[in-house]
Amino acid sequence: MHDDERVLLVGGGGREHAIARAVARSDATLFACASNRNPGIAALAADVELLEETSPEAVAAYAESIGATAAVVGPETPLEAGVSDALDAVGIYAFAPGAAEARIETDKQFQRDFLDEHGIAGNPDYATFDDTEAACAYIDEYDGDLAVKPAGLTGGKGVRVIGDQVTPAEAKQYLRDSEYDRVVLEERLVGEEFTVQAFVADGDLRVTPAVQDHKRAYEGDEGPNTGGMGSYSAATPDLPFMERAEYDAAVDIMQSVVAALPDYKGVLYGQFMLTAEGPKIVEFNARFGDPEAMNTLPVLETSFIDVVTAARDGKPLPELSFASQATVCKYAVPDGYPTNPEAGARVQVDETVINRVNEAHGSSADVNLFYASVDAREDGIYTTTSRSFAVVGRAGTIAEAEAIVDETLAEAGTEGLRVRHDIGKSDLVQRRIDHMRRLRGQAE
Numbered sequence: 188m189h190d191d192e193r194v195l196l197v198g199g200g201g202r203e204h205a206i207a208r209a210v211a212r213s214d215a216t217l218f219a220c221a222s223n224r225n226p227g228i229a230a231l232a233a234d235v236e237l238l239e240e241t242s243p244e245a246v247a248a249y250a251e252s253i254g255a256t257a258a259v260v261g262p263e264t265p266l267e268a269g270v271s272d273a274l275d276a277v278g279i280y281a282f283a284p285g286a287a288e289a290r291i292e293t294d295k296q297f298q299r300d301f302l303d304e305h306g307i308a309g310n311p312d313y314a315t316f317d318d319t320e321a322a323c324a325y326i327d328e329y330d331g332d333l334a335v336k337p338a339g340l341t342g343g344k345g346v347r348v349i350g351d352q353v354t355p356a357e358a359k360q361y362l363r364d365s366e367y368d369r370v371v372l373e374e375r376l377v378g379e380e381f382t383v384q385a386f387v388a389d390g391d392l393r394v395t396p397a398v399q400d401h402k403r404a405y406e407g408d409e410g411p412n413t414g415g416m417g418s419y420s421a422a423t424p425d426l427p428f429m430e431r432a433e434y435d436a437a438v439d440i441m442q443s444v445v446a447a448l449p450d451y452k453g454v455l456y457g458q459f460m461l462t463a464e465g466p467k468i469v470e471f472n473a474r475f476g477d478p479e480a481m482n483t484l485p486v487l488e489t490s491f492i493d494v495v496t497a498a499r500d501g502k503p504l505p506e507l508s509f510a511s512q513a514t515v516c517k518y519a520v521p522d523g524y525p526t527n528p529e530a531g532a533r534v535q536v537d538e539t540v541i542n543r544v545n546e547a548h549g550s551s552a553d554v555n556l557f558y559a560s561v562d563a564r565e566d567g568i569y570t571t572t573s574r575s576f577a578v579v580g581r582a583g584t585i586a587e588a589e590a591i592v593d594e595t596l597a598e599a600g601t602e603g604l605r606v607r608h609d610i611g612k613s614d615l616v617q618r619r620i621d622h623m624r625r626l627r628g629q630a631e
């Protein structure tokens with residue numbers, strides 16, 4: 188029973204709408220604060236406060252004013268700003284790492300050095316530079332392709348991979364043009380990417396099923412990187428292109444990170460590249476993924492608030508159970524996103540459409556709608572220049588979960604919006620399987 192719990196959620200995107208739903212499924216009372224107004228979260232919360240979500244003082248003051256008993260922080264920027272520390276300082280337990288622990292995400296140099304110092308498996312070859320010309324010289328000398336990363340946060344858009352997105356000359360030009368203070372250059376990992384998210388407190392780790400995100404803006408993995416265009420998960424912990432032992436190897440890596448970070452609490456997000464030699468570390472984040480949270484939380488059968496309160500009360504985290512369902516998440520983004528987004532299109536997908544599709548499907552498959560960045564006006568919901576909303580399907584297989592998402596989008600119409608229809612379709616999933624077979628030297 189959690190009817191005495193008053194849970195504050197910080198952040199207002201699609202990921203946070205999924206967290207809000209997970210909180211609302213328990214009998215806890217939800218409060219929310221963010222710098223934008225998310226109509227999906229507002230419909231679930233007892234109160235919503237518009238504030239600067241990277242201001243520790245503003246968030247802590249609001250948390251005190253509503254008598255919060257726990258808090259959950261969605262995005263990385265409040266973590267970097269010390270929002271979790273500020274909540275803890277006023278006696279409100281934040282299920283989120285403090286700024287020091289969040290450096291595993293917020294400082295990529297710290298991340299690589301930390302993994303290296305602790306001898307954690309799967310850390311690629313890397314070097315860090317605070318001098319652009321020295322970095323350019325390293326690109327010239329290095330035997331192989333490199334990924335070029337600014338050390339600080341860039342919303343997932345700062346990385347350039349030589350041999351994939353750019354040539355060595357373009358990578359050097361990028362470094363010279365952008366004038367980053369510090370950059371990390373690391374061995375280019377080749378394979379298929381996947382995400383494993385885990386709940387962490389007091390050295391305990393509870394993992395969730397693997398998810399594959401799609402960062403490229405256009406179908407067929409073309410175009411610039413985005414915050415993520417959509418993602419899928421299988422009805423099992425692993426994904427179709429991997430062996431269960433490879434998922435387990437990724438979990439072992441996360442376990443060793445947690446062992447090396449005893450004060451870590453909240454969600455730990457591991458981004459891995461499945462290579463022919465097994466999973467290697469692309470990066471760690473200190474929070475749920477967006478979109479990945481929208482795959483994971485809808486199939487989490489354990490109460491999310493049971494996890495948060497166990498962490499707060501110093502109890503072992505509960506074992507997690509998940510529905511044996513695959514999920515597919517597709518973001519609808521404004522036309523022109525991410526380079527030249529055009530705001531102001533009226534969003535046609537709403538709960539009426541969602542309910543109609545769900546009624547037509549009985550219990551075999553269903554869809555959920557998660558709002559991200561939208562503008563709720565008197566006469567409807569309109570797009571901004573960021574990702575607008577996500578539709579997430581759940582079903583027995585990835586293909587069925589994909590079909591119900593596209594059916595929902597087609598029924599409502601997506602004028603003024605763009606969707607990667609290929610995410611979760613059998614063709615694209617098969618391409619991932621074939622890619623891994625090729626890398627492993629197996630017949631396709």
Ligand code: AMP
Nearest residue numbers: 311334343346348373374375376469470
């Ligand atoms: P990050 O901001 O670290 O998540 O990187 C964004 C994206 O860049 C990742 O999802 C990968 O697709 C790609 N990337 C990052 N590091 C590497 C690497 N070492 N090798 C290949 N691709 C990478």
Ligand code: GLY
Nearest residue numbers: 400415476477478
């Ligand atoms: N989906 C990528 C991220 O949340 O960082």
